[in-house]
Amino acid sequence: AQSVTQLGSHVSVSEGALVLLRCNYSSSVPPYLFWYVQYPNQGLQLLLKYTTGATLVKGINGFEAEFKKSETSFHLTKPSAHMSDAAEYFCAVTAGGATNKLIFGTGTLLAVQP
Amino acid sequence: DTGVSQDPRHKITKRGQNVTFRCDPISEHNRLYWYRQTLGQGPEFLTYFQNEAQLEKSRLLSDRFSAERPKGSFSTLEIQRTEQGDSAMYLCASSPGDFRSYEQYFGPGTRLTVT
Numbered sequence: 227a228q229s230v231t232q233l234g235s236h237v238s239v240s241e242g243a244l245v246l247l248r249c250n251y252s253s254s255v256p257p258y259l260f261w262y263v264q265y266p267n268q269g270l271q272l273l274l275k276y277t278t279g280a281t282l283v284k285g286i287n288g289f290e291a292e293f294k295k296s297e298t299s300f301h302l303t304k305p306s307a308h309m310s311d312a313a314e315y316f317c318a319v320t321a322g323g324a325t326n327k328l329i330f331g332t333g334t335l336l337a338v339q340p
Numbered sequence: 341d342t343g344v345s346q347d348p349r350h351k352i353t354k355r356g357q358n359v360t361f362r363c364d365p366i367s368e369h370n371r372l373y374w375y376r377q378t379l380g381q382g383p384e385f386l387t388y389f390q391n392e393a394q395l396e397k398s399r400l401l402s403d404r405f406s407a408e409r410p411k412g413s414f415s416t417l418e419i420q421r422t423e424q425g426d427s428a429m430y431l432c433a434s435s436p437g438d439f440r441s442y443e444q445y446f447g448p449g450t451r452l453t454v455t
Contacts, residue, residue: 316382324396330383
């Protein structure tokens with residue numbers, strides 16, 4: 227079975243500071259990993275994904291994440307936070323197979339202080 | 341691409357009433373998913389369609405829930421005899437049937453409030 231743990235339900239950073247959102251996964255097969263962002267009262271937007279190949283993946287809006295198999299982690303980072311980054315972020319895993327259904331973490335709410 | 345659309349965006353209903361939600365996936369996406377998201381939680385998988393065939397249902401999908409995807413295009417999710425515990429955001433997602441089948445694109449969701 228697959229699962230995702232997001233450490234820190236709330237993270238607050240200052241504008242211009244480093245953003246680090248943590249995600250650890252559990253999977254019995256090679257995982258596909260995703261980060262999604264959700265703004266209030268909206269659906270989820272795909273930020274970035276890891277399937278195979280390069281372990282450092284770049285996404286939209288300056289975000290990137292590194293797949294570390296030995297640590298079963300897929301942390302999301304951004305060098306410099308913008309006010310517009312304030313949102314909820316979800317890490318998700320799928321093991322592929324017939325459905326590719328996503329298993330989500332509980333989310334991290336990012337606040338950006340001026 | 342016009343994206344995944346869902347209708348209505350908000351629904352308020354009284355306990356015991358039936359409700360139906362609609363999802364229009366990205367055209368030519370043959371894979372369609374429904375998820376439910378409650379406050380403070382991540383989305384949870386409800387059901388999956390490949391074309392018109394419903395291939396997987398979560399245990400979360402009680403007998404009061406039914407989903408269809410006639411002709412493999414839009415999908416509907418019906419909840420009968422709604423309960424207060426059904427209050428949630430219902431999200432629809434679609435993905436292509438090719439090598440990018442793992443990329444799911446989400447709609448804006450339908451927020452259901454049961455009073």
